[in-house]
Structure formats: structure tokens, C-alpha cells
Amino acid sequence: xxxxxxxxxxCPVARSLSVIGDRWTLLVIRNAFFGMSRFDQFQRNLGVTRxxxxxxxxxxxxxxxxxxxxxxxxxxxxxxxxxxxxxxxxPILMTLTAWGDKWMPLQQGASLFFRHKECGKIFTxxxxxxxxxxxxxxxxxxxxxxxxx
Amino acid sequence: xxxxxxxxxxCPVARSLSVIGDRWTLLVIRNAFFGMSRFDQFQRNLGVTRxxxxxxxxxxxxxxxxxxxxxxxxxxxxxxxxxxxxxxxxPILMTLTAWGDKWMPLQQGASLFFRHKECGKIFTxxxxxxxxxxxxxxxxxxxxxxxxx
DNA sequence: CTTGATGAGTTCCTATTTGGAACTTACCAT
DNA sequence: ATGGTAAGTTCCAAATAGGAACTCATCAAG
Numbered sequence: 001x002x003x004x005x006x007x008x009x010x011c012p013v014a015r016s017l018s019v020i021g022d023r024w025t026l027l028v029i030r031n032a033f034f035g036m037s038r039f040d041q042f043q044r045n046l047g048v049t050r051x052x053x054x055x056x057x058x059x060x061x062x063x064x065x066x067x068x069x070x071x072x073x074x075x076x077x078x079x080x081x082x083x084x085x086x087x088x089x090x091p092i093l094m095t096l097t098a099w100g101d102k103w104m105p106l107q108q109g110a111s112l113f114f115r116h117k118e119c120g121k122i123f124t125x126x127x128x129x130x131x132x133x134x135x136x137x138x139x140x141x142x143x144x145x146x147x148x149x
Numbered sequence: 150x151x152x153x154x155x156x157x158x159x160c161p162v163a164r165s166l167s168v169i170g171d172r173w174t175l176l177v178i179r180n181a182f183f184g185m186s187r188f189d190q191f192q193r194n195l196g197v198t199r200x201x202x203x204x205x206x207x208x209x210x211x212x213x214x215x216x217x218x219x220x221x222x223x224x225x226x227x228x229x230x231x232x233x234x235x236x237x238x239x240p241i242l243m244t245l246t247a248w249g250d251k252w253m254p255l256q257q258g259a260s261l262f263f264r265h266k267e268c269g270k271i272f273t274x275x276x277x278x279x280x281x282x283x284x285x286x287x288x289x290x291x292x293x294x295x296x297x298x
Numbered sequence: 299c300t301t302g303a304t305g306a307g308t309t310c311c312t313a314t315t316t317g318g319a320a321c322t323t324a325c326c327a328t
Numbered sequence: 329a330t331g332g333t334a335a336g337t338t339c340c341a342a343a344t345a346g347g348a349a350c351t352c353a354t355c356a357a358g
Contacts, residue, residue, distance in 0.1 A: 010260040012249030013179050013242060019253070023170040030162050033292060039335050049317050054336060075324040077334060085252045090287040091276050092248060093162060095240040100161030103234045104168070111159040111295040118289050119281035127240050128277045128284075132268035135277075138239040140267050143182060146260040188306050198346050203307065224353040226305065 019063045020089065024048050024056050026096070029082070029089055032066070037079035065089070094125040168212045169238065173197050173205050175245070178231070178238055181215070186228035214238070243274040 009015060020026055027046055036042055043053050057080055060066040065086040068078040094114060101110045113122045129136040158164060169175055177191055185191055192202050206229055209215040214235040217227040243263060250259045262271045278285040 010255065010257075011179070012246045012253070012259060012261055014176060014249075015253040015255075016245045016249035017172045017175055021170075021172040021175065023166045026166055026170065027163060030160070040333080043335090049319090050336070051338085052316065055315095072334095074326095075334080087287050088248060088252065090290070091244040091274075092241065094276055094285075094290070095244050096165045097161045099237060099241060100163075100165035103237065104161070104164040106159065106164075108159075109295065110161060112161055113293040113295065114285070115291045115293050116278040116280065116283070116285050116289060117291060118283055118285075119278060121278070121280040122293070123281075123285065124279040125240075125276040125285060126279050127243055127274040129265040129268060129270070130273040130275050131270040132265065132272075134265070134267055136243075136263070136265050136267075136272065136274060138236050140265060141239070141243070142264045142266060144262045144264050144271070146258065146262065189304085192306095198348095199307070200309085201345060204344095221305095223355095224305080 019059070019065065020092070022056075024052060025060065026089075026093070028053070028056060028060070029065070029086065030093055032080065032082050032086065033090065033093065037069075037081055039080075042080075060086070091125070095127075098124055168208070168214065169241070171205075173201060174209065175238075175242070177202070177205060177209070178214070178235065179242055181229065181231050181235070182239065182242065186218075186230055188229075191229075209235070240274070244276075247273055 009018070020029070024046065027048075028042055031042055031045055036045065039050075039053065039057070042048070042057075043050055046053075048056075057066065061068055061080070063085075064083055066080040067083050069081050071077055071079045097112055097114070101112075114125065115121065116123050127136050128134060134140075158167070169178070173195065176195055176197075180191055180194060185194065188199075188202065188206070191197070191206075192199055195202075197205075206215065210217055210229070212234075213232055215229040216232050218230050220226055220228050246261055246263070250261075263274065264270065265272050276285050277283060283289075
């Protein structure tokens, strides 16, 4: 099975991964959340080769995760900004961060935190149930395939 | 930059991705959550080539996401079971699922749901702040690098 | 006892994707 | 006229992936 065939696959995990399931893509998005938007910023910060970066940015624009915005004429220069679809990847980055901090810690401790503006504190993201509001972890959740709903 | 160099990188997102940041790895883990544990089950269900699957399973065992458990002698056969570290990937799969359902829907609707055992309902996972308990989305969260904490 | 099936890989070859470095194009500043 | 900046392109070598066939130990059937 090739990866371009998975965009229309029934599993939403596979569909998500068909777009954001490679390493550089998520790192570009992480940097976009830190305010980066230009080709050379991404390239220098990540160390990704220019031609892989070109391919990834184009794919994200096609998939409507980033949009090109003209920031200068003569010569025309575009920057890449997160769309609503792209901004909605934030929870994925938060859970990835939480997992990395917990299970692949470095001796000098975490290097990325999240501050909740409403209470002002550094926090760990916890998944809750949209229906009852209580925490929903692996022990309290059952995956259900749609055939059997 | 090569990918094997990123395991010790300061960003926890990059460290997470160095292990689970490729397409097949997360699909294998998804299937493990559905109860699969054997080589041929993974191979047939995913359509991944056997030698890529071998490499991925070995890597996950090395990283302590899966563990090999003998389930038969003569000939010795092992199955792959999620460890605590592996089970803790569940929130990542939930957020990936929620994003895929919302932004890459199929005409016939979602094909994977989560049921909260405590309230019995199908739900969408929402990230909350571990400190105050309120919802924490992209608008109410500030990423902070550790240098500036 | 020969054949066939099962499970978990391994091997081999080809095709695609990366990594790395240099080159291009359009402009501005000195 | 020279150098710098930004955003790519191009080229080649190296690594990774896809596909199909092969191996090995063992059990079951005819």
C-alpha cells in the first residue's frame, strides 16, 4: 500500500496521518505556532533540506492547513500562515508534547510548557469527555467502529 | 539533519516524533488498541510490507512502546503488547481522530468513535487544564519555552 | 510419508524519497 | 559592481519503501 492511497481510507487516524503523519510536517506546524511563517525561518530552524521543505509547504497549502499570504511585492514574497484547520492541530501538538515530556524526558527537564491564560498556570493537557466533562483516559474509553454504533 | 539525530533534541515534540512520527508506527499502535498483537494480523490489516513492519515493531520494542510476549513454544512465537508507555499514546490517537473527523470527513461519516465508560456516551475529546480543570484550546494557551519559564 | 497450511520473519530487486550542496532569479543596499 | 536576502530549483548520492518470493519450524490431513 502506498501512502497517497490513504487519504480516502475509512479510518480517521489514517486520514489525519496522510496529511500530517510525517516528521517534518508537524515540526513546521509547531514552529508556525511559535510565530514562524517564512521559508528561510523554517529551513534554518529545522535544518530540513530546502527541497523537502518546499514539498511539505506546498502539500500543507493544498490541504488547507497553511495559506500563502503576500507580504511584499517586487519581488513577490509569500509567508505561510496557519488556517483554522491548521490551528486546530494544536491539541495534537499538546498531547505529543505531554507524551514526550513524560516518556522521553531529558536530564535537564522539559523545554516546552503550556500556560493556561485563564488561570495563569503551567499545566499538562488532560483529555475530557465532551458529554459529561469528566476526564477520559485509556481506561475509561472504549473505541467503537461505526459499523457497530 | 537526519532523523536518528533527533532523539536527544531539546523539543519534546521532536523527541516524540523521533519514535512515533512516521505513518505506519501510529497505525500499528492504533491496531494494537483494537486488540491486535501479531505480526500477520498487522501485516494483513495494514498492507504494510513485511520488512517495514519488522523494522517498526523492533523499533517500538527497543523504545519500550511494545513488548514481546511468548504465546507458544515449538516453534517459539511472540506477540506484541502495548506497554504503559505505549498505552499512554491513546490521547494522541484520540486527538488525531478528532481532527481527522472534523477536517477530513468522509461522506459516509466518521468510522471511529469513542465511548466514555463513565457516562456511556459517544464523545469528542476536549483538552482541559490540569490545574484549574477548564478547557484549554489554542486561544487560551500560550506555549512557553523553558529558557523563559 | 508427502503435501499443505500457518506464523514470523528474511532476501532480493526496483522505485521513491531524502540529504546535501550548489545554482537561479528578482530585488535592495553600499 | 559587489554583496546580501528570500524563496525556490536542480543535481547527485544515499537511505528507505514497495513487492514478491523464499526460509524454517511445526502441525494437520490424506
